Amino acid sequence: QKEVEQDPGPLSVPEGAIVSLNCTYSNSAFQYFMWYRQYSRKGPELLMYTYSSGNKEDGRFTAQVDKSSKYISLFIRDSQPSDSATYLCAIPGGGSNYKLTFGKGTLLTVNP
């Protein structure tokens, strides 16, 4: 079983829609969870990180962790064409907290 699994999509939504992006993970010991955004031909940019369970909100973005089901989510409200990118979940794991294990990424397109 892979440490982090992410539905690759692609996902296409109209402008203004609520977007839900999800990952599952295998190791219940994981405590930190993060989401990166990667625009085409660019490097990953850290969007949000959360610790343990619960929600964290930043503007139109909400990160949610459900440790009981090993499920992490990123919600985007009022999605904009500028949100079109690949979203990657990442978890410090692989036996050390400096090594990030990434999901394969979900390609999101927001259509005007």
Place this chain on the structure above:
Amino acid sequence: NAGVMQNPRHLVRRRGQEARLRCSPMKGHSHVYWYRQLPEEGLKFMVYLQKENIIDESGMPKERFSAEFPKEGPSILRIQQVVRGDSAAYFCASSYQGQGDYGYTFGSGTRLTVV
């Protein structure tokens, strides 16, 4: 306040040549990480370095790949005798402390094409 700087942005090499990728971390950061992104795959950890030390190279292919982070100058990822399978985007990241719990900052990457 420049971010993580990588160069070149694009690199084309013929099979059998050497590729040298450079990474200058953010100011004040002494921890550097290299990741590789192959087509249709996620980002994969390659190596973690501090100044003059390789801390973890468990993700590096055993042959042809090496990395260094000298006391002065940028970190270098070196690929000898490149093959077509080395074509990928290589990203460098840096952090102030040697931990990824809060994420770290990535550069824009070097896209290596082997022809």
